[in-house]
Structures are given as structure tokens and as C-alpha cells.
Amino acid sequence: MEEKTRLWQRRRAAVAVLTLLALMVAACAEEVTPEPTEPPVDTEPADEAPPDEEVAPDWVNQEITIEVWDLEVTNPGRNAVIQTLIDQFQDLYPNVTIERRTEPFEDYRTTIRLASTGDDPPDLFQTGQGHTHTGPLVAAGALLPLNTYADQYGWWDRYPEGAVQQLLFTEDGQDFGRGNIYGVSVMGELVGFFYNRTILAEAGIEVPTTFEEFEAALATLRDRGEIPIMFGNLDQWPGIIMFGQIQNVYGDRDELRAYMHGEGTFDTDANRQAAAKAQEWVENGYFVDGFAGLGYFDAVSQFVEGEGAFLGVGGSWLTSQIEEGLGEDAGFILLPPRQENPAWGATGSFSSPFAISARADNPDALAALLDFMTGEAAVAGALANYDIPAFGLREEDLPGATPHGDLLRAWQLVQEEDALVYFLDWAYPAAFDVTTANVAELMGGQVTPEEFVQSMQAGYRDQFGD
Amino acid sequence: MEVERKSAVGGDGITSPPTASVPVDLHEPPVATGRRVDEQRRSQFEPFRKPRSALVHSRWTPYLYLAPGLLLFGALILFPVGRALWVSLLKWDGISPPQFVGFQNYVALFSDPTIVASFRHALVLIVFYSALPILFGLILAAILGTDRMRGSSVMRTILFFPYVLPLVVVAVTWKWIYSPQGPLNAALSSIGLGGITRAWLGDFTLALPSVGLVGTWVLFGFAMVLFVAGVQKIPQDLYDAARVDGSGPFRSFVHVTLPGLRNELLVVAVVTVIAALRTFDVIYVTTRGGPGRSTTVPSLEVFRRAFERSDVGQATAIGLVLAVLVFLVALVVIVLFRRATDDQ
Numbered sequence: 001m002e003e004k005t006r007l008w009q010r011r012r013a014a015v016a017v018l019t020l021l022a023l024m025v026a027a028c029a030e031e032v033t034p035e036p037t038e039p040p041v042d043t044e045p046a047d048e049a050p051p052d053e054e055v056a057p058d059w060v061n062q063e064i065t066i067e068v069w070d071l072e073v074t075n076p077g078r079n080a081v082i083q084t085l086i087d088q089f090q091d092l093y094p095n096v097t098i099e100r101r102t103e104p105f106e107d108y109r110t111t112i113r114l115a116s117t118g119d120d121p122p123d124l125f126q127t128g129q130g131h132t133h134t135g136p137l138v139a140a141g142a143l144l145p146l147n148t149y150a151d152q153y154g155w156w157d158r159y160p161e162g163a164v165q166q167l168l169f170t171e172d173g174q175d176f177g178r179g180n181i182y183g184v185s186v187m188g189e190l191v192g193f194f195y196n197r198t199i200l201a202e203a204g205i206e207v208p209t210t211f212e213e214f215e216a217a218l219a220t221l222r223d224r225g226e227i228p229i230m231f232g233n234l235d236q237w238p239g240i241i242m243f244g245q246i247q248n249v250y251g252d253r254d255e256l257r258a259y260m261h262g263e264g265t266f267d268t269d270a271n272r273q274a275a276a277k278a279q280e281w282v283e284n285g286y287f288v289d290g291f292a293g294l295g296y297f298d299a300v301s302q303f304v305e306g307e308g309a310f311l312g313v314g315g316s317w318l319t320s321q322i323e324e325g326l327g328e329d330a331g332f333i334l335l336p337p338r339q340e341n342p343a344w345g346a347t348g349s350f351s352s353p354f355a356i357s358a359r360a361d362n363p364d365a366l367a368a369l370l371d372f373m374t375g376e377a378a379v380a381g382a383l384a385n386y387d388i389p390a391f392g393l394r395e396e397d398l399p400g401a402t403p404h405g406d407l408l409r410a411w412q413l414v415q416e417e418d419a420l421v422y423f424l425d426w427a428y429p430a431a432f433d434v435t436t437a438n439v440a441e442l443m444g445g446q447v448t449p450e451e452f453v454q455s456m457q458a459g460y461r462d463q464f465g466d
Numbered sequence: 467m468e469v470e471r472k473s474a475v476g477g478d479g480i481t482s483p484p485t486a487s488v489p490v491d492l493h494e495p496p497v498a499t500g501r502r503v504d505e506q507r508r509s510q511f512e513p514f515r516k517p518r519s520a521l522v523h524s525r526w527t528p529y530l531y532l533a534p535g536l537l538l539f540g541a542l543i544l545f546p547v548g549r550a551l552w553v554s555l556l557k558w559d560g561i562s563p564p565q566f567v568g569f570q571n572y573v574a575l576f577s578d579p580t581i582v583a584s585f586r587h588a589l590v591l592i593v594f595y596s597a598l599p600i601l602f603g604l605i606l607a608a609i610l611g612t613d614r615m616r617g618s619s620v621m622r623t624i625l626f627f628p629y630v631l632p633l634v635v636v637a638v639t640w641k642w643i644y645s646p647q648g649p650l651n652a653a654l655s656s657i658g659l660g661g662i663t664r665a666w667l668g669d670f671t672l673a674l675p676s677v678g679l680v681g682t683w684v685l686f687g688f689a690m691v692l693f694v695a696g697v698q699k700i701p702q703d704l705y706d707a708a709r710v711d712g713s714g715p716f717r718s719f720v721h722v723t724l725p726g727l728r729n730e731l732l733v734v735a736v737v738t739v740i741a742a743l744r745t746f747d748v749i750y751v752t753t754r755g756g757p758g759r760s761t762t763v764p765s766l767e768v769f770r771r772a773f774e775r776s777d778v779g780q781a782t783a784i785g786l787v788l789a790v791l792v793f794l795v796a797l798v799v800i801v802l803f804r805r806a807t808d809d810q
Contacts, residue, residue, distance in 0.1 A: 008525070110773055117561040136776050140561040173562075234641075234667055236756045290646030292757050293665025298645060429775045437580075441758040444670055 059365040069125035071108035077385030116142040123360040126352040130426030139173025144356040145180035149367040160418035177261030183353025184374045188388035190348035192334040194314035211338040218286045228286040230308025232299030238313040239439035245335040247274040248345035256421040266457040275449035319386040332406035345421035346414040434459035554783040559776035571783035594678025595742035603689025611697035626687040637751035696730035764788040
């Protein structure tokens with residue numbers, strides 16, 4: 001009797017185990033690839049004649065609903081600008097209804113990937129630049145190439161050539177910086193150093209205009225017991241930008257952009273010099289004590305409260321906070337170039353561009369909206385919100401000697417020189433990871449400049465080969 | 467033991483099943499009286515049977531009872547795990563068609579120094595998330611567990627509070643505490659230890675222990691509460707007996723309290739070790755794995771590769787290896803405990 005029970009128990013156990021295994025195998029065999037996105041209906045925009053004065057495009061006469069997604073909610077200024085532009089467009093074209101959805105950047109980044117490649121993608125949405133944010137979307141065929149519209153609306157003439165490259169990707173999503181244009185941006189970003197006029201004046205320092213003057217100022221400030229550069233790298237990403245600025249002072253802008261586009265190399269003398277200089281600044285005590293453990297925004301708050309002569313990684317996104325905290329007591333400079341290096345670069349870029357879905361119903365209408373949002377209509381809003389418009393800034397718009405005014409003048413200079421070289425984490429998908437870790441180790445004195453350069457180059461080679 | 471058995475046989479009618487009219491003493495060897503004795507014996511121990519219902523008494527009945535649970539288990543656990551196994555064999559960015567690459571992700575996993583380091587860090591965190599909370603929990607249970615101290619139950623509530631807080635809140639607060647101008651450095655300076663103040667979370671050597679201590683702070687209350695409950699189950703007679711035998715408080719603790727807490731110790735050990743291995747929130751909010759890579763942990767690497775590097779296959783592989791590691795470590799803990807307690 002007992003033996004029979006045991007036999008049955010064993011058989012039942014076997015059945016149970018087989019059922020479980022079957023379930024797991026079924027799961028494995030389950031179709032895992034996502035529903036393939038349909039190939040774009042039009043790889044070229046429709047064959048409609050470009051609108052000229054006599055013939056209005058079809059969409060002007062139709063009732064259209066457009067879905068716009070963006071990530072600008074976190075910055076109240078930008079949030080307001082986008083909303084204003086959308087409202088203005090709806091006023092101009094009453095037949096168009098625009099539904100806007102906005103999320104913070106962290107959430108948006110993951111949502112947009114699935115949404116734009118899913119069943120019901122939004123029509124116009126912000127992407128990003130580079131491999132992390134945009135490459136996969138291009139490769140998945142989610143974005144409409146905008147070349148015809150760029151010709152039609154004259155977008156190529158708006159921006160300097162080097163700056164435009166950040167909007168380009170090859171059709172397979174593999175090469176960043178050339179190929180089709182997939183988006184246009186409303187705003188710009190620029191990074192430099194905000195400075196505290198009072199502290200500089202008390203130290204008898206003039207606002208530096210060359211790299212040598214800047215270093216001399218740092219030394220003087222440190223000797224007087226002031227904090228030369230207020231800077232917080234606990235979040236790790238500011239380090240990328242801080243290093244990037246020093247790198248730009250030593251490097252050539254075309255070579256730096258080539259690196260971003262996967263066609264360059266990190267193993268250059270300029271980068272070795274920059275790495276050594278970054279370590280030198282740390283060893284000289286030019287950064288606030290304990291910067292490796294200080295949060296970025298905590299550092300900004302301390303600067304606004306009057307600590308620190310220069311604010312490291314002073315990005316244009318901080319302008320409103322600086323203006324409201326210090327007002328005209330603050331100013332802005334780019335990290336000044338070295339006189340021996342006329343081909344200097346500047347850390348900055350356009351803001352996240354808006355792209356058009358490859359499966360959108362009304363690409364012509366969307367292109368018109370895009371042209372409107374990124375055109376001169378954005379300038380007023382940008383100026384009112386301490387921001388940088390990507391295009392359309394005129395001399396008479398510039399405010400006076402305020403942080404914002406300094407920032408805008410710096411932007412104009414950078415655009416005249418076509419010196420934008422973007423951000424180091426755009427170079428390849430793992431670039432953020434690799435660069436943050438390497439820079440933290442460099443500035444923490446854990447590696448030599450040579451090791452740093454080799455480590456960065458190894459990460460680059462992993463992605464692109466030699 | 468003899469006492470218990472006799473009461474089951476002789477029966478007072480309350481604790482034992484209905485007895486036959488002929489009392490049977492199991493201590494005597496069975497008499498060869500054939501079927502009638504067997505029937506009587508069986509009828510003593512089997513409940514009265516109604517006529518068989520096909521459904522209730524079929525041999526598949528147990529499975530029918532298990533079916534809803536099994537279905538949920540299959541759908542929520544087995545199916546995702548199976549799918550994860552499949553995805554880990556792919557090179558996939560999450561939206562484009564994937565590419566089958568076999569075990570390449572696993573090979574890369576074991577040869578990538580960052581990922582290997584992340585597992586090492588997770589094991590180090592076991593000391594902070596598990597060993598230290600157990601130690602503190604035991605000490606506090608010994609002090610506060612017996613309600614002899616005034617306000618001990620209030621103290622226990624306060625000390626349990628960190629475990630209840632959302633981890634993100636905890637992490638943000640500790641990030642402030644550890645900041646260079648934060649309260650920790652201020653406190654150290656005020657007692658003359660200004661020399662050791664530093665950027666705790668920015669120090670390549672001290673960042674991991676600093677983050678680990680956050681985990682200790684969260685989990686020691688949990689350990690304490692469980693040990694207190696366990697201590698209150700230990701009969702006072704045992705302590706009295708120990709005192710009579712001449713043992714002081716420490717020896718009572720080692721020879722009475724600790725053995726009495728073995729089940730609680732097992733639970734706390736398993737829970738805290740698992741918490742250590744799969745920690746994410748605290749690291750993500752405080753250091754993001756930095757400075758450099760000195761505090762990265764497997765779950766952070768999973769997040770990074772899935773969402774920042776668009777390498778979902780690799781991320782899944784790391785996740786599965788972590789799951790296996792958690793399972794193995796928990797198994798080791800349980801086996802060690804069983805072996806240690808079998809000696810009692």
C-alpha cells in the first residue's frame with residue numbers, strides 16, 4: 001500500500017514538474033520581439049508641392065488634432081514657453097487642436113521610447129541628441145527624416161554647420177552627426193562659469209578673458225582663503241561637463257565633434273593635457289573642499305548664497321536661479337580660451353529637439369508647427385524666461401550686464417565661431433557610464449592622466465573599433 | 467513523551483479521537499486476532515466517512531485546490547522568468563528587432579570588471595545590512611525585550627521607525643547628513659574630530675561603508691522587533707534555571723536567549739541578506755554608484771544597462787545572475803542555521 005502511494009506521489013510530482021517546465025518553455029518560445037514597427041509610410045515627406053503664397057497646403061483647411069509630448073515641465077520657464085508657442089499656433093490656425101503631454105525628464109526618457117515605437121505614437125515629440133536618446137529611435141524607424149522640410153523652410157541656413165550636426169543621424173541609427181535631419185530645437189544650452197562680482201572685486205580681480213588670466217584668478221582667490229570654484233560632483237554627471245570645458249580649451253572643435261560622431265579618437269595630446277590640467281586644479285585646491293561628496297544643486301545653492309567666486313558647470317539652465325538669487329551681482333563667462341588655440345570648443349548644444357513621428361498622419365502640419373516653434377516666435381518667450389533661443393536672437397534683444405545678458409552674448413559668439421561641441425556622454429550609449437566613472441577617478445586622483453585617456457579610449461574602441 | 471502518547475490512546479474523550487469500545491494499548495505487541503483488530507485500530511484514527519463524492523475524493527482534488535495559486539504563480543513568476551531567460555540570450559535595445567547572441571551576455575558579465583565589482587560590493591553590503599543589524603538587534607532585544615525598563619516599549623517603537631520610512635526618503639536624508647557641510651561633519655568638528663571630516667559619499671574607500679551604514683540604520687529596528695517578539699516567547703523558567711546554575715546575564719544570553727531565538731535569527735538573516743544583495747534605492751539616490759564605480763551594485767547595473775545603455779539583454783542577464791545569487795546565499799544561510807541548531 002505504501003509503495004503504491006509513493007509511486008503515485010512520484011508520478012504526481014513528475015506531472016507537476018513537467019507542467020511547470022512546460023509553462024517556462026512556453027514563456028521562452030513566446031514571441032519576444034516587440035511588434036515590429038511598420039516601415040515608415042513615407043520615407044520622404046509627401047509629394048505635395050511646397051506651400052507658396054498662392055496655394056495653401058491641404059492641412060490648413062482640415063480639422064486636425066496634434067499630439068505633442070515634451071519633457072520641459074521641470075523647468076517652469078521652458079514649460080511656459082512651450083505652452084505659449086502651442087497656444088499661439090492654435091490661434092494662427094484655428095483648425096488645429098494641439099494636445100500636449102509633458103513629463104519630467106527621467107520618466108519621459110523611458111516612456112517616449114515605448115510610445116514612439118508602439119501602436120499609437122505621439123505626432124510631435126522631443127527626443128534628444130546622440131546614441132542614448134535618439135539612435136535607437138532612428139534605428140527602429142520611429143522618426144521621420146525632415147530633409148525636405150529643412151530645405152523648404154530653410155532650416156539649414158538658420159544654424160552654423162557644426163551645430164546642425166547634432167540633429168543628424170544616418171538612417172540605420174548607427175552614425176550620429178551625419179545623414180538625415182531628425183529634429184529641430186527650440187532652445188540652446190551653454191555651459192561656463194557664473195561668477196560673483198563682489199568676491200572678485202574684493203580680491204582685486206578683473207573678469208578673466210584668457211585661460212591664463214582665469215588660472216591666475218583661481219590662484220589669487222585660493223591664497224586669499226576664498227573658494228575659487230564652487231562645484232559639486234556627487235551626482236557624477238557634472239564632472240563630465242567640467243572636464244569637457246577644460247578639454248575644449250586644449251582641443252580642436254572639429255576633432256572634438258568628430259569624437260562625438262564616432263569618427264575620432266580620445267587618444268590625443270590635447271586630452272592628455274586637459275586631464276593633467278583637471279588634476280592639477282584639484283591638487284591646487286581650486287575646487288571647494290569635498291566637492292566629490294557635494295550634490296550639484298547643493299553647490300548651486302551655496303553659490304547663490306554667496307559662497308564661491310566661480311560656479312563650476314554653470315549651465316544656462318541655472319540662469320533664472322542665479323538671476324533671482326544674485327541678480328546683477330553675478331555674471332557669466334565661458335571658460336576663456338588659450339590664445340594659442342583659436343579652434344577652441346564650447347560646451348553646449350541645442351535643447352532636446354522635437355521630432356516628427358514616422359507614422360504621423362499630417363507631417364506637413366507638423367512641420368509647420370515645428371518651424372513655428374523653433375523660429376522667431378520662441379525668442380520673446382526665451383528672453384522673458386532667462387533662456388537661450390536656438391535661433392533668431394538679435395542684437396537689440398540683448399539685455400545689459402546681467403548673467404542672462406552675458407550668457408546670450410556668449411551664445412552669439414559661440415555660434416559665430418561655430419564652436420559648439422556638445423556633451424561627452426553623447427558619443428555612444430555607454431559613454432555616460434564610462435565617462436562619469438573615469439572623470440570621477442581622474443579628479444579623485446585615483447588614476448594618472450595617461451590611464452584616464454587610455455580608459456576612455458578603450459570604452460570608445462569597444463563601441464566603434466579603431 | 468510517554469505521557470502524551472497514553473492520553474491519545476486511553477483518551478479523556480476530548481483530545482483523542484473516538485475510541486473503540488475495546489481499549490487498545492499500543493505498548494503491547496499486536497495480537498494476532500485478524501481483521502477485527504485492524505478495523506478497530508483503523509476506526510480509532512479515521513474520521514467517520516460519508517459516501518464517496520467523486521469530485522471531493524478524486525485524486526486530482528488537491529491539484530484543483532492548488533490550481534488558482536499555481537496559475538497566479540505561473541503567470542506572475544514563471545512566465546516572466548522564462549521570458550527573462552530568453553531575453554538574456556539576445557542583444558536588444560528594447561525597441562528594434564533583437565539579435566540572438568547565445569551566452570555572450572553571460573560571458574561579458576563575468577569578464578566586465580564593473581559588473582564583477584558590483585557583485586563584490588553587494589556581498590560587502592551583507593555585513594552592513596545583515597550582520598550589524600543582527601548584532602544591534604540582539605543587543606537591543608536583550609535590553610528592551612522584557613519590559614522591565616521603563617519606556618522600553620516606547621523606545622522599541624522609536625527604534626523601529628527607520629524601517630517604516632520609504633527608502634528614498636531615507637536616502638535623501640542621509641545624503642544631506644553625509645554632505646561636506648552637513649550635520650555629520652558639523653558634529654564631528656564640534657567634538658574636536660574635525661580632522662576626520664570629509665566628503666563621505668565622495669571618498670573612494672569610505673563611500674561603500676557610508677552607504678552600508680544607511681542600510682544598517684534602516685534594518686536594525688526590524689531585527690530588534692523580531693528578536694523582542696522571540697525573547698518574549700522564552701519561558702522565564704529557563705532563565706531562572708540558568709540563574710540557579712550560577713550563570714550571569716551574559717551566559718544566560720548565550721545559552722538561553724540565543725537558542726530560543728534561532729527561528730527569528732533565521733528569518734532576519736535571510737531577509738536582510740536578500741535586502742543587501744538586491745539594494746537599489748539607497749545607492750541610486752545617494753551616490754549613483756560613484757564615486758567612479760566604487761559603490762555600484764548589480765541592480766544599479768541592471769538599471770543602467772537597460773535604460774541608459776539600451777542593452778536590455780545584458781541587463782536581463784545580470785538580473786538573472788543576481789536572482790540565482792540571492793537564492794544560493796539564502797540557501798546557504800538556511801542550511802548553516804539548520805546545521806547549527808541541530809546540535810542543540
